[in-house]
Amino acid sequence: MTGGPVIPEFGRGSDCVRENHAFCWGWVQDNWSGLLWPRLVEHVQLTAIAVSIGFVIAFAAALLAYRFGWFETPFGTFSALLYTIPSLALFQLLVPITGLTVTTVEIALVSYTLLILFRNILSGLRGTPPEVLEAARGMGLTRMQTLLRVELPLALPAIVAGIRIATVTTISLATVAAFVLPQGLGQPILGGLRTFFQTKFIAAGLLAVALAIVADAALVLVQRALTPWVRVKRVQ
Amino acid sequence: MSARRQAVEIDFDHATKVYPGRPAPAVDELTLTIPAGEICCLVGPSGGGKTTAMKLVNRLVELTSGDVRIDGESVTSLDPTELRRGIGYVIQQVGLFPHLTVAENVATVPRLLGWPRGRIRTRVDELLDLVDLPAVDYRSRYAAQLSGGERQRVGLARALAADPPVLLMDEPFGALDPITRTRLQNALLELHEAVPKTIVFVTHDIDEAILLGDRIAILHEGGVLAQYDTPDAILARPANEFVARFVGADRGLKRLSLLRLGEVELEPVDGADGLPELDAGTTLRDAVSAMLTEGVSSVVVVSEGRPAGTLTLARLTQLLGEA
Numbered sequence: 096m097t098g099g100p101v102i103p104e105f106g107r108g109s110d111c112v113r114e115n116h117a118f119c120w121g122w123v124q125d126n127w128s129g130l131l132w133p134r135l136v137e138h139v140q141l142t143a144i145a146v147s148i149g150f151v152i153a154f155a156a157a158l159l160a161y162r163f164g165w166f167e168t169p170f171g172t173f174s175a176l177l178y179t180i181p182s183l184a185l186f187q188l189l190v191p192i193t194g195l196t197v198t199t200v201e202i203a204l205v206s207y208t209l210l211i212l213f214r215n216i217l218s219g220l221r222g223t224p225p226e227v228l229e230a231a232r233g234m235g236l237t238r239m240q241t242l243l244r245v246e247l248p249l250a251l252p253a254i255v256a257g258i259r260i261a262t263v264t265t266i267s268l269a270t271v272a273a274f275v276l277p278q279g280l281g282q283p284i285l286g287g288l289r290t291f292f293q294t295k296f297i298a299a300g301l302l303a304v305a306l307a308i309v310a311d312a313a314l315v316l317v318q319r320a321l322t323p324w325v326r327v328k329r330v331q
Numbered sequence: 332m333s334a335r336r337q338a339v340e341i342d343f344d345h346a347t348k349v350y351p352g353r354p355a356p357a358v359d360e361l362t363l364t365i366p367a368g369e370i371c372c373l374v375g376p377s378g379g380g381k382t383t384a385m386k387l388v389n390r391l392v393e394l395t396s397g398d399v400r401i402d403g404e405s406v407t408s409l410d411p412t413e414l415r416r417g418i419g420y421v422i423q424q425v426g427l428f429p430h431l432t433v434a435e436n437v438a439t440v441p442r443l444l445g446w447p448r449g450r451i452r453t454r455v456d457e458l459l460d461l462v463d464l465p466a467v468d469y470r471s472r473y474a475a476q477l478s479g480g481e482r483q484r485v486g487l488a489r490a491l492a493a494d495p496p497v498l499l500m501d502e503p504f505g506a507l508d509p510i511t512r513t514r515l516q517n518a519l520l521e522l523h524e525a526v527p528k529t530i531v532f533v534t535h536d537i538d539e540a541i542l543l544g545d546r547i548a549i550l551h552e553g554g555v556l557a558q559y560d561t562p563d564a565i566l567a568r569p570a571n572e573f574v575a576r577f578v579g580a581d582r583g584l585k586r587l588s589l590l591r592l593g594e595v596e597l598e599p600v601d602g603a604d605g606l607p608e609l610d611a612g613t614t615l616r617d618a619v620s621a622m623l624t625e626g627v628s629s630v631v632v633v634s635e636g637r638p639a640g641t642l643t644l645a646r647l648t649q650l651l652g653e654a
Contacts, residue, residue, distance in 0.1 A: 227428060
């Protein structure tokens with residue numbers, strides 16, 4: 096940033112920028128590689144880490160709850176409780192413990208994915224038709240084989256649906272992380288709001304929305320590829 | 332064709348099942364022997380324990396006391412999953428795996444048994460042809476793309492995949508429309524002719540049991556065996572009031588449906604003008620129906636296009652009395 100303008104992010108200081116018009120395309124072009132793209136990449140990272148860790152925890156919990164029914168209520172209650180905590184409050188609560196770090200952000204983001212993922216994975220597993228389970232048992236599949244070859248594949252649509260909601264929610268929530276860490280698209284949004292520079296927070300906000308839409312569409316494609324049987328034309 | 336395994340005998344020896352928390356047994360001291368290669372139909376009212384009795388064979392239900400032996404070996408001596416892979420299992424709702432193709436469904440047990448790919452492929456095509464679903468058309472379909480009858484054909488093919496000597500069928504045709512059901516019943520009989528298996532067939536439909544069973548076991552409420560015999564013997568001599576009521580007041584007619592015109596001794600043809608002519612493959616029951624419809628007391632039996640003899644009502648009555 097050495098040798099840049101007084102307020103570096105205002106770029107070359109075109110008329111549009113100086114008069115703070117609704118949206119200055121030129122500013123976006125000037126700041127794409129230096130500001131917006133790196134923040135977008137960070138945003139993707141924050142989201143991917145949160146959804147991945149959330150998925151691993153929720154998946155393990157759902158398997159436990161599927162096998163041992165009693166586990167559903169405690170974990171369900173726990174994840175629902177986490178879900179109800181306002182995100183700003185959760186960040187503030189965590190800062191004294193884990194500091195202004197990525198860890199703080201990820202703990203919060205992961206917390207919000209658990210409820211959705213847990214519920215979806217569990218209901219997906221429980222959605223296996225009873226006659227399919229009976230046939231599997233009758234043919235001599237072990238419990239593990241039934242889980243891996245029958246129950247999990249059949250739960251895929253519900254699982255991917257859960258991942259879609261969790262991903263979109265996390266992309267939106269990760270902007271709030273800027274209160275803790277100058278990372279992700281939340282950082283330019285916050286910066287834009289503080290300096291009343293409209294183009295900055297509109298551009299960053301639009302990028303977050305676009306990212307959510309692209310991620311959702313990509314997951315739909317993944318699901319279609321993984322579950323070809325869902326889309327076949329039905330008889331009768 | 333893969334090497335055929337011999338059909339085997341199934342032996343229920345005082346087999347008893349008491350479900351925990353229930354005072355009365357579901358199956359009570361069931362003792363019967365199903366000879367190798369025969370179809371045994373378990374029939375009875377609901378609560379008669381017929382499905383429970385069947386599930387004792389593949390240990391989907393565990394015995395409380397007594398024993399079930401397949402080919403002389405107690406089912407309890409084997410690991411349950413091991414045991415089940417050697418027993419074909421067909422249920423009413425079929426239970427095809429919706430995420431797998433027809434070919435993959437049929438290949439389930441061979442895959443569990445670790446057959447090589449090529450052998451599985453050949454076997455799947457062979458089985459689909461056996462159940463009248465051309466492999467080329469059906470191999471890659473999903474269950475959602477099949478009619479009810481086609482699904483049960485695939486279910487049957489899947490049960491036969493590893494050529495098990497024993498087949499358990501739990502009301503397999505109960506959810507099908509009458510035309511499809513008749514077709515599948517006949518398909519099963521043809522199949523049994525071609526590939527003899529010892530089949531335990533559960534049904535609540537006595538007519539189905541009479542049609543399919545080499546032997547019928549009628550179970551009472553509480554899982555007590557009321558009678559175990561051939562269809563003809565049960566219809567001719569019901570062991571008690573319960574069996575007589577269960578097989579129905581029309582048991583005489585039902586017996587007639589067991590016999591075909593070509594199988595009985597006929598009288599010579601003389602002056603048979605105007606009498607209905609029936610093929611030798613017609614059942615005696617349909618012959619009686621024809622007599623009643625036409626208002627005559629005899630019919631002419633035609634075999635390979637030529638009159639083979641006549642059957643009179645008097646002769647029929649005599650036949651029924653002989654049993």
